[in-house]
Amino acid sequence: MNVMTNLVAFDVTRIRDDFPILKQTIRGKPLVFLDSAASAQKPRVVIDAMVQAMETQYANVHRGLYWMSERTTEAYEAARDATAALMNANNRSEIVFTGNSTGAINLLAHSYGRGVLRPGQAVVISGMEHHSNIVPWQMLRDAHGIELRVAPVTDAGELDMDAFAALLEDGKVGLVAITHMSNVLGTITPAERIVKIAHAHGAKVMFDGSQAIVHRKIDVQALDCDFYVWTGHKLYGPTGIGVMWGRKELLERMPPFMGGGDMISSVSYEKSTWAAVPHKFEAGTPAILEGIGLKAAIDYVQTIGYGAMAAHEASLTEHALARLAGVDGVRVLGQAQDRGGVISFTLDKAHSHDVATLLDRQGIAVRAGHHCAEPLMRRFDLDSTARASFGVYTTHAEIDALVDGLVRVREFFQ
Amino acid sequence: MNVMTNLVAFDVTRIRDDFPILKQTIRGKPLVFLDSAASAQKPRVVIDAMVQAMETQYANVHRGLYWMSERTTEAYEAARDATAALMNANNRSEIVFTGNSTGAINLLAHSYGRGVLRPGQAVVISGMEHHSNIVPWQMLRDAHGIELRVAPVTDAGELDMDAFAALLEDGKVGLVAITHMSNVLGTITPAERIVKIAHAHGAKVMFDGSQAIVHRKIDVQALDCDFYVWTGHKLYGPTGIGVMWGRKELLERMPPFMGGGDMISSVSYEKSTWAAVPHKFEAGTPAILEGIGLKAAIDYVQTIGYGAMAAHEASLTEHALARLAGVDGVRVLGQAQDRGGVISFTLDKAHSHDVATLLDRQGIAVRAGHHCAEPLMRRFDLDSTARASFGVYTTHAEIDALVDGLVRVREFFQ
Amino acid sequence: MSPSDSFDDLRDLYQEVILDHGRKPRHAIRLEEFDATAKGDNPMCGDRVQVWVKFADDGIGRVGFEARGCAISVASADLMAETVQGRTKTDTRALFAAFRDMARTGTCQACDPSLAEPIERLAPLSGVHEYPSRVKCATLPWHALIAALDGAKEASSE
Amino acid sequence: MSPSDSFDDLRDLYQEVILDHGRKPRHAIRLEEFDATAKGDNPMCGDRVQVWVKFADDGIGRVGFEARGCAISVASADLMAETVQGRTKTDTRALFAAFRDMARTGTCQACDPSLAEPIERLAPLSGVHEYPSRVKCATLPWHALIAALDGAKEASSE
């Protein structure tokens, strides 16, 4: 990877200026934030968009017949347009806003799981899912008699595609719900192949794109999948908003998840009727300010461009893997061919919690634990790892600081 | 009501300075915002708290082993303490955060409704509920064989307490889910009496306090109720966060609603176990920034004090009712004894939508429509009303502007 | 309010013609003889309209309606009835498309010149574009009319 | 890293005594003879500990443990075993309350003066209060110990 090319295409110094928090120091040391996979920092444009909404035009949305409400509705609904464009959705009404990815997957597990799948059918997940893409399907299994099948992960941390295909053989699988990028291993799963195999066996496909959408351009029509979920706070947007994209004809077949204001067409005690999609799935006052913030985040990401972001992160990841390989006692989990900027590792002399705390003493923020992926940890006989993850603002120098920090931790524990 | 006393206790001019948006003009006219019951404006302290979190210490919460994550966790969890104190909850772990009131009621309808209530039991709502406190119970009825009973509303817009009591006679009612204040009529329901009657018949009680908590000090222990829900954006907080308070022993008996990260104790494919309350009910990355904003809103409200707020609103309401009574053709809906600062009305010469739009032309924001309470509208043989509602920042002069505006609209339609 | 108070601020949206047609609609009658009829319903705001059509040759002879709703929806129904009278069905559909465009955006940029005259008559309603949630008030009667032309009983909601 | 690099920034939280007890715990043994035993489990971070207790007179004779977890939890278990030896059960409970207070807040303000000496020995762990999510690492072995005193098999999670 030619660093010079990147420097031209991607001026990380300028990008860092967009994020007020990066000027912070921790214990007198410059902040080295390497936990973007848990939640990304927010650029000034996102902060400003939310502030501006609250200071100049805030009101509740939909059905307000006055100026501010109309303008706020437009601003909120513009987030739907931006999201549809970001994912190349066919139709803006295919974009359903939820509270986060977890809310999106639960919506699907209820509305598609209980509403469309029939007892006796099966759902396939993989061995590298986040708890948010495991537990809702377990709850569906226990409540609705759906079988839960798990596609195994290879030692390299990739999806075992033969085993995956075998799980679909009997034609009982109604839905495949698989991560598009592991939040532990960084592995990007072969989405197109997954869809081809699943569709060939009559199964629909949902991708958990919580991590993937931060690193790769997502085109749901090119992927040809049926549902795609992600979460705003990891894509430089605010907390409190997530996205479920679904094919319109599927959304229309699904019963609503939550009932209440905004999702109805008419209400009487005997019977209520539902609004058209996507509103059918959005009960109550929506996350208005968060939608407005998310729109700003999407615009921000689009301005930088996925090409530049992916190249920058590929360069960071390559650098990090090379440098970590040079530290005695560091073991990186997973060696997938196709991977994004998330790296889990262990250190021989120290528990990952001690590693994280001692890096924090040096101003370096990494995450440690099971990363909400206990079954994957168990697959690799681990309780926890430390994890460094990268965003648009991450620098090569920060990776060097991490490596130096790890060397110090190891010496300290010697 | 002695206006002078209020002026001393409550300096509305100073309060208005706290809300940046109130400096806005609409079509060159000063903004008269009378739609706080739909969603309230945000004071600077709320905006600042969210900005400050994003600019100086943002990170994902819970299990982050580094400084920023620990500080953000503290700030987010401080919202739980503030909420518990606001409602006089017995224990901070009785506070569950959701996306809004609607999310809170749906949580209850699922976790308590399907998890604890048994088919054949009944739920009682009232004839003046918001759709958010109707539809979830209808969905429960249809999915789980729960009977839905509706306590009627009198011509004065109050709860018919004899009829209510009669609905509980047969002992089949497991839960009473009733509004604590109508978002259409302004009626405050007799909460203590409702609880006494319900408990005497073995039923639990949930109050929908979405409106009430904006106008009255809520003490869940004094009310002796079992669940109490409300929504942050109406109490001067951000969108994207709601509250469900429940008695700890009930929360502990309830299965979780959504599954995912943060709500588990351990996960394996065979079986997952749940975190302790309240985390069992909070799946996925929470509304972190919104919690921080809500904390600031609660502090703001506590500083003003419910006594002063309620007195101010009582004075506004009295003034508005008196002045509206003087406008030909205006009919106010409901004449409850105990009421808060929400007034619905119709004008003889103009449809409520035209009223709202024509008031907007004069810079005055009111809401018009069924206010997400279609069955209540039907009870009064109406399709829609216009509605003015008040907040801490509302002035007597704004009510005068509304009345003048209505007179003009009526003349215009003459 | 002083008697000299002008209503300019109100009238820029509710022009005299809207007030007039809203107050005294000329075509608010249930036709005794008709060839088609359909209802439109906007559950969100409670507006309801029924439209009756009597054909003449291959065009529209006469339109009558009953409406419950705001001044804008009543005026729009009445102006519609007036404007489509004597037009072919094809023309009427084209006019609806143009009108909807105008109601949403304030102008009808892509309008066929042949529609200039009827669009001009409907232009007083163009101000609703500032209030997206009221656009449906103006288009609801049209949806019912088109449904009637299609032989449907009810306008499908947008 | 130059050899002159000091570890002051790391050592203010991980004092030498923690590193030492974490690396070479003296009491990390499963007692062959014991009167009570209990497990502690922190599923959130995977820490696991088992504690064995042998009583002497009405007090604690000896404590052994097996722990899987971070340096802080192992050091805490070892310091605990060392400190409670020879104390009465009542004393031990009081000491746990005081220690938990210190782990959460950094100091033990309301501490009984009689606990000054043992609290002093446990004080190197007080720095965890800066990391609320690590407080449990330090208190987990104590929870297991108290569970054993209570005759329970497992510490109930906080």
Ligand SMILES: Cc1ncc(COP(=O)(O)O)c(C=O)c1O
């Ligand atoms: C009485 C009442 N209940 C419930 C709600 C629903 O609140 P939210 O839309 O925030 O879920 C509202 C407000 O819209 C309300 O006024």
Ligand SMILES: Cc1ncc(COP(=O)(O)O)c(C=O)c1O
């Ligand atoms: C792969 C993956 N799926 C799902 C989630 C859940 O996202 P959220 O917590 O925003 O619901 C995350 C992040 O926590 C994730 O990394």
